[in-house]
Amino acid sequence: MTETTILKNVRPWGEAATDVTVATGRIAQVGPATVWNGAKAVDGGGAILLPGFVEAHTHLDKTLYGMAWNPNNVGSTLVEKITNERHSKSRLGLDPARQSARQVALSVAHGSTHIRSHVDIDTEHGLKGVLGVMETREKYADVIDLEIVAFPQSGMLIRQGTKELMDEALSLGAEVVGGLDPCSMDLDPKGHLDVIFGLAEKHGKPIDIHLHELGELGAFSMRLIIDRTRAHAMSGKVTVSHAFCLGHNDYLAVGRLLDQLAEAGIAIMTTGPSGYPCPPLIRTLDAGIAVCSGSDGIRDCWSPYGNADMLERAMFLGMRNDLDRDADLRRAVEVVTTGGASVMNIAGYGLGVGDNADLVLIDGETLAEAVVSRRTRPLVMKRGKVVARDGAILFAME
Amino acid sequence: MTETTILKNVRPWGEAATDVTVATGRIAQVGPATVWNGAKAVDGGGAILLPGFVEAHTHLDKTLYGMAWNPNNVGSTLVEKITNERHSKSRLGLDPARQSARQVALSVAHGSTHIRSHVDIDTEHGLKGVLGVMETREKYADVIDLEIVAFPQSGMLIRQGTKELMDEALSLGAEVVGGLDPCSMDLDPKGHLDVIFGLAEKHGKPIDIHLHELGELGAFSMRLIIDRTRAHAMSGKVTVSHAFCLGHNDYLAVGRLLDQLAEAGIAIMTTGPSGYPCPPLIRTLDAGIAVCSGSDGIRDCWSPYGNADMLERAMFLGMRNDLDRDADLRRAVEVVTTGGASVMNIAGYGLGVGDNADLVLIDGETLAEAVVSRRTRPLVMKRGKVVARDGAILFAME
Incomplete structure (x- = not known):
């Protein structure tokens, strides 16, 4: 089980900026985060949020x-x-x-x-x-x-x-x-x-x-x-x-x-x-x-x-x-x-409340701009855990 | 006219490493550089050298x-x-x-x-x-x-x-x-x-x-x-x-x-x-x-x-x-x-002695590997002058 994380200032599918709260590996809330005990805030910097x-x-x-x-x-x-x-x-x-x-x-x-x-x-x-x-x-x-x-x-x-x-x-x-x-x-x-x-x-x-x-x-x-x-x-x-x-x-x-x-x-x-x-x-x-x-x-x-x-x-x-x-x-x-x-018939895939927190942030003015620019990904999350940041993986390779 | 520059340890077209000496905007020598008064050496780090x-x-x-x-x-x-x-x-x-x-x-x-x-x-x-x-x-x-x-x-x-x-x-x-x-x-x-x-x-x-x-x-x-x-x-x-x-x-x-x-x-x-x-x-x-x-x-x-x-x-x-x-x-x-x-019928284009020093260094194990990896260019030279380095231009924009 992972900690609670609030992704602040992210734009789901390139739309208006909001916060997305992730708890126990799932999306718990989309919108201004209400108080979560011990939640960790991550600044999304206005990046576009997509499901992984x-x-x-x-x-x-x-x-x-x-x-x-x-x-x-x-x-x-x-x-x-x-x-x-x-x-x-x-x-x-x-x-x-x-x-x-x-x-x-x-x-x-x-x-x-x-x-x-x-x-x-x-x-x-x-x-x-x-x-x-x-x-x-x-x-x-x-x-x-x-x-x-x-x-x-x-x-x-x-x-x-x-x-x-x-x-x-x-x-x-x-x-x-x-x-x-x-x-x-x-x-x-x-x-x-x-x-x-x-x-x-x-x-x-x-x-x-x-x-x-x-x-x-x-x-x-x-x-x-x-x-x-x-x-x-x-x-x-x-x-x-x-x-x-x-x-x-x-x-x-x-x-x-x-x-x-x-x-x-x-x-x-x-x-x-x-x-x-x-x-x-x-x-x-x-x-x-x-x-x-x-x-x-x-x-x-x-x-x-x-x-x-x-x-x-x-x-x-x-x-x-x-x-x-x-x-x-x-x-x-x-x-x-x-x-x-x-x-692939993946259950719980998406950006809705209750969906798995399998997420990627992409930099871009709009979704189309992000596609043609293909910048390094600021953050990748798997079941609520940050697994890559700024293009570098955060887990050990053997 | 630009200064004399020795590009050391570069691989023309991905072939064996050598030095390329550039003087008065042209390629003056290909091969181990003989002495040039006041020449500036640039380490090519084994990068592949191509004409621009x-x-x-x-x-x-x-x-x-x-x-x-x-x-x-x-x-x-x-x-x-x-x-x-x-x-x-x-x-x-x-x-x-x-x-x-x-x-x-x-x-x-x-x-x-x-x-x-x-x-x-x-x-x-x-x-x-x-x-x-x-x-x-x-x-x-x-x-x-x-x-x-x-x-x-x-x-x-x-x-x-x-x-x-x-x-x-x-x-x-x-x-x-x-x-x-x-x-x-x-x-x-x-x-x-x-x-x-x-x-x-x-x-x-x-x-x-x-x-x-x-x-x-x-x-x-x-x-x-x-x-x-x-x-x-x-x-x-x-x-x-x-x-x-x-x-x-x-x-x-x-x-x-x-x-x-x-x-x-x-x-x-x-x-x-x-x-x-x-x-x-x-x-x-x-x-x-x-x-x-x-x-x-x-x-x-x-x-x-x-x-x-x-x-x-x-x-x-x-x-x-x-x-x-x-x-x-x-x-x-x-x-x-x-x-x-x-x-375009460009005169003096190429990597031969006497050709214009319009050059680019690309990182890659081989030429093919460089193409598929498309890494940032370490160095770009126009008529013997370095105009970009590590993907950043070295001239002023108005």
Whole structure:
């Protein structure tokens, strides 16, 4: 249990300045603080108050952050990248526990309070990644809520034994069943979806599928996912990550897919910029679809980019989707906060009385100005405890 | 003339550490410094040394940087944006001299040593923008080289008198003839191109045309520009900015355009991310086309984004073009340095002996790592004089 804290002079969502009182890890009062015995006052300096950022798609187990720079000279196909990565993990001595902890520190410093991490499972490295990230999840439980997706990165049907490892990971406590490009990875969309929806049913857990497949192929896989989601009554429990096929150059076809996704209660994760088409953010939101975002891999064997800053991610979403209006930039901020919370089904998320005191202060004249300026975060709070200040974490790393 | 300075322990282009001696505003020696009378030594701390960044496409006259945040609620069409902007300039009391100076300071702090700025010319504001930026060009001549493009932002043929203002701006010393969407803005591609190629011929100056037109329409305008460039023997003197039509989803058609652009000696400017298709960076470079980049408008009535950091711009180019390999990221850095210098035809640009000492130090383990980390620049030098250190400018602003 933490002490009572009064955050003075903060602007919830960039609106009028007020005080927010935090007690026993929750928001106890919004407005001029009434007397609290022994309350500690923290001057918010007029900063904008948001619920903590939700990093809803990353790969904690395989970041190289903090290790020597690993020059990338990998081919451009998916299989080349995946194979290179599987081999590089051994070559570089990548330790999933150590590396995931490093990224957690980076995330917290930037104001994230929740992470959904896909974690590789394959027959070469087994459950090493999952066990490493579980170690981090336990060790840093006071500073971040961490959700693990059991992710068959190297394919499931094409690597005998992967399915059993997935099953084991879910029994050990991975919260989400992961999937990957049902057509192009396993070359057997029916077989792939049978397995992941079967695992979801067996373990009573949600699904999050990486879908990089483009155009009609991606749309085909997406329609299969929509059908399964309906058949398994999994509305609100399936996320399609990347969904590049929604960036398809066919207005009516994309509209039809969006309507079906909304009706089936399927969420979309988009990272914004990349060399691929991407879901049209405002149209997707307007269709009534829950949308979250994430850093994806940070400085790993795939890609050198990333810093775990979800405020910068909101800017990337804005740039990629040509969001120039303040109201639209607010929607991008919602994607990296309430959108992520909705997809991850986080209880007690928000700035209302009774909500968890998972909070971030951001500097900015307005919410939009804060997004484009991306200044260092003055304060990050997890369940009422200050965990980072001025961009520096306040907890020990081992 | 400036004093002699020895930059010790710097890594040109991220390669082996060495010393670089600067005398009378130029690079006098690369390698262990021999004795120089009265030379001042500066510890480069192993930072990477690059020639100064070239901001080859921005709009200095209309940034709102440093003014109160201007909420954006503008419609999405080009004409709505242009009309809103023309009216907002008066409403907000935008002073082109003051605002361009503010952006120059921001640019220099981030390591740019050269800027090409389009400057609006229209019948409502006349040459106010051009005169304001010329004032800044003169006032800050010691810290930045600034090139002005006379830019008919609100249309030329559709606003009688604009052509004459363009002519006057070029006589007053604007260095480049600007143009804008020959079809969709003036609705008369032949008429538009007659005027700008005519002005170029009359004044003996190069051309830089904004071409936002998409798909076949953009390709049509581009073919007209290619024909004119050949007919006027202007190889090496024409730039097409944005060129969204090169992001067109037709591999062979884009390839044909790239070949024609290369053969005609036309350069391309691309900013990277946006809600529009963009030229494929590596294919464009591989076709032998000079490519530069820029921030475009920074925090103006069009768009809230931008910070004048051309190292971050290299990262944006990389992300948008899916450049994961170190060698490809180096090419993105070349676009914001030597690419810009080539397009702007900057004499004495580079890191060779005899080149101008227009230099920037960037922190990074490798060039690629520096790009993705985008740390504060330790030192920026213009013609041998240190003009910024640790992200702060060392010259007075009025």
